[in-house]
Amino acid sequence: MLGTAHPVQAEGAQPSTILPGAVSMHMGFGDGYKRATLSWESTPLWSYQFSGRGGRLDLTGELGVSYWWANKDRNPRNAWQLSAIPMLRYWATEKFYLEAGIGATVFSGSGFAGKNISTAYQFGDHVGAGYQITPSDRIGVRYSHFSNAGIKRPNPGLDIIQVTYTRKF
Template structure:
């Protein structure tokens, strides 16, 4: 039990350092995040996940199909908890950077939106469990979401997300991992 606590602390420290390494230089250049998020969920093979992250708006907007497209980038740190090879539970840390496209309905006036994006992620160690084995620590993070803005000036959001993590077949084995997540986000 004590060893697991140490591993969890190392994972949290790794995620914190990785996020600080990206956020600090961006903030120094005036690129401050516009919002933060927390999310949690579960996936196949008894994997639980929790994540925190920040988002930056990107300077691009376009009208399309009666709605509005916009872009942002998000940096996240996740903790996955899965069945270990020895039958217990094991923690895995994932950090990622994902550019996202957002479609907001009704010429951009609707509180409802859909998002999609593909980015890169890195796990602190290879994901090896009783149920799955990734061949790489570096993977792609594919994300789809539907959500709704609410609150004063729509500054808060809830979204239901599907996250698929895999190496896109660059190296075998590549079983991938699918997670369903519920996210709460709030503007700063």
């Protein structure tokens, strides 16, 4: 299956001469904190079209920068984060998708919102769903969990639910 897959371009999409892909904005809410993210998403690096009405599976790369801020007296009150996430996106129809990804992230410190997350390096686990509004615009919802996978204790993790908007160019 993987050996027969090849990159595909959505029907009617125009290739970009600058930097193909998409830009997405995410706004998330967690337990006493918020997160705003700006990401660049690659065009599909790999794609597999299932036979019949089985849908399509795409693999894309997602590079992002996020700003986190905590409510009231939780210290440290803010943090920056860089992320690199390979995302698998299953298109059940031409409009509806499910997505999942696991990747590396780096925080600006090892503490945030009253939590000692022990390491600046964290793994990000993501699951979501969305809808293609137009050939260039997509909206979705995503749940993300960040933790150091037990590399060092304590490892409380950070959880966030996000609303996403993506614009292809």
